[in-house]
Amino acid sequence: MIVCYARGGGLGHLTRLRAVLHTLGWGGEVTVLSGSPFAADARIAGGWRVLAPSDPVRTLAELEPDELIVDAFPAGLKGELTAVPAGTRVTHLARLLRWDAYLPLLPAVPPRFDRTFVLEPLDPAHGSYLRSVSDEIAPLDLTDPPSAPIDVDGWLIVHGGPDAEIRELVAYARDMAALEGVRPPMTLVSPRRPDGLPAGIAHRDAYPACPPGPRVERIVTAAGFNAVRQFAPWRDRHRMLPFPRALDDQFTRAKRARDPALGSTSRFRSTSR
Known part of the structure; x- marks a missing residue:
């Protein structure tokens, strides 16, 4: 089972996950931990199991996923991601952050990643940090699932x-x-x-x-x-x-x-x- 850790209330995390899952051809059961109201829209999250737990780290431990995808924030939105279930392969999706603002949120013992996909150029300090906590790190260009064009005058x-x-x-x-x-x-x-x-x-x-x-x-x-x-x-x-x-x-x-x-x-x- 794949679990996607996508904390945040907006639409961006979910759209990015759709593109990542499509780009990498990941199939099977997908569970998304997200409090975004957009997750209720079948056009966005159709086919996913979406959970909005009050304690996402505890829920993650109970799910015991084979693969964990950590979106955007390397230790969660507020630095709450301090533990990953043993035996879980962890993939991080890295996008540009205001690293000076996020750095103080990192826990004393942050999670490590089996691999990190860099989705856009990062702040140099951010990139250096990810190299220190990732076994593998590589760029990834995303492709969205096919869709009809929006054609208006x-x-x-x-x-x-x-x-x-x-x-x-x-x-x-x-x-x-x-x-x-x-x-x-x-x-x-x-x-x-x-x-x-x-x-x-x-x-x-x-x-x-x-x-x-x-x-x-x-x-x-x-x-x-x-x-x-x-x-x-x-x-x-x-x-x-x-x-x-x-x-x-x-x-x-x-x-x-x-x-x-x-x-x-x-x-x-x-x-x-």
């Missing part, structure tokens, strides 16, 4: 975050259009229609929100891991507005995405012990 605005951020992203798109002297149709793809959405902005609850169809002229998103990764093939049409996060560095990710020379995990060499 004009501009596509995509965000699953809070209403305030959605409204800010819409305002960014409208300001951009005004500066360019254009009035394109705009469609927001989001799990819900936020309060205060301006008139004339269409809304679709669609998942996944990629790939864009041929009628999409512009893509506007935040700078979360999945948005930047998924829309990379359409970089010429993609505009990002990074938002502040406690542990995710969207500003660095956006800067790297605008300079392709900085945005490849191929620069991270595979190592093993």
Whole structure:
């Protein structure tokens, strides 16, 4: 049995897990430990057993998985992952973190990993730490499961975050259009229609929100891991507005995405012990 440790309340962890499981061709029973409300959506977590335990470390010990996938945070969201069941193969999925903010959360005895997959360039100190706790470390380029394109006229605005951020992203798109002297149709793809959405902005609850169809002229998103990764093939049409996060560095990710020379995990060499 595969157990995925994906603490966090957003959509990003679950979307990343879908891509990882598809990329590596992992089949069989999958249990996800997540408190995200998006895990109740069959389009996102269909086929998975989802648990939201109050004590995830205790639940993990009771499950005794063959394989444990630890997403994003090497010791859990708050540094709570201090023990892994004996005999469990542990895989870590590493993405960019604000390492200076996460480092104080690490427990005195952090978990070790049989292998770490680096999904995007990391802070140098973060990468050094992972090399010290991983038997093998290598880059991994993710591929999402096949899906139908989202094809709308004009501009596509995509965000699953809070209403305030959605409204800010819409305002960014409208300001951009005004500066360019254009009035394109705009469609927001989001799990819900936020309060205060301006008139004339269409809304679709669609998942996944990629790939864009041929009628999409512009893509506007935040700078979360999945948005930047998924829309990379359409970089010429993609505009990002990074938002502040406690542990995710969207500003660095956006800067790297605008300079392709900085945005490849191929620069991270595979190592093993």
